[in-house]
Amino acid sequence: MSHASLPDSRFAAVHTRLNWVILVPAFAMLALALMCWRWGGTVQDSQYYFDTARYLRGDIPKSELVPPFPYRVLVPAAAAAMPGDVRNNFAMLNWLLVAAGACCMSAAVLRAGLGQRRAIAAGLLMIVSLPTFWYAPYLLVDPGSICARSVFVLAVLTGQPWVAALAGLLGTAVREENILLLFWLLATRRIAILPGLALLAAAGGWILAVRWWLIPGLLSYTWVPNWANIDRALHDVRSHLSIVGSSVIVIPLALFGWRAAPATLRPLMSLLVLMALPQLYATLSVRVDGRLIWGLYPFLVPFAVSVGLALARPANPAAHEGHPPASGLAAPK
DSSP: OGGSOOOOOOHTTTOOOOOOOHHHHHHHHHHHHGGGGGBBBBOOOHHHHHHHHHHTTTTGGGGGTTTTTSSSSHHHHHHHSSSHHHHHHHHHHHHHHHHHHHHHHHHHHHTOOOOHHHHHHHHHHHHHHHHHHHHHBBBBSSHHHHHHHHHHHHHHHHTTTTHHHHHHHHHHHHHHOOOOHHHHHHTSSSOOOHHHHHHHHHHHHHHHHIIIIIIIIIOOOOOOOHHHHHHHHHHOOHHHHHHHHHHTTHHHHHHHTTTTGGGGTTOOOOOHHHHHHHHHHHHSSOOTTTHHTTTTHHHHHHHTTTTTHHHHHSHHHHTTTTTTTTTTTOOOO
């Protein structure tokens, strides 16, 4: 067995629990500190998501909606259903979703056997980042999508495929490309074929229902690759900076950490590749920014916190834990 398939025994054997009573409010307060500077801001895409929530409240006519943003309806609908100001509801939901995603990532890393310190580091990487500071304060649906993906990763690493399926269904209602999570469950045989096909049909049915029944009459919208968008993206320095800023910590750490990562994290590699495909397609079709990388954080962070894992393991884990060596030789008396 290779070192990469062994758990980090120094941490996992001793520190197998987190103090959630302290950690949850700490993550929440940290996220709030980073997000409060532009609480409930609306610019470009975020204005369209906010308009969706206002339409569902009955505040604006359907003619003011801009596709495809109304199709990503779950988070705006939740904000509209809550009592009080829609803008504040939306911003508060995003704050809670950012904190919840960080907690799920900490739990996933802990259950993968990487230990308490790396689990806390995983949650911190989810929060202390450029996307949390720059994008999360705006009224976007990305925090909901990332939270659903974090729950999905946690469920996969803990062997709960039906929890993962529920996260995939809810994630699809947040952003349509999360239907690929359900496809992955089916393709990797984590759920049986017939239930898996039923899940895919349910997710696809939801997308069609939003388009043709819940919010009918919207103009059609398709992502079509074209050179004009590519040329615009190549000259958009601000977007380049946001992509670099969102990547500069997580991606290098993930690249260094993936070889030392335990075998329990290996399924995330195929998930990462699969979920990167819509982002790559978007670079050919529409304007892209740091959110392209932000959406992949749930699959990158577990590898990022695996940096130095092989060096951290003792040469003889059994001896470190106080057990006799596995060689079969008796220790001297």
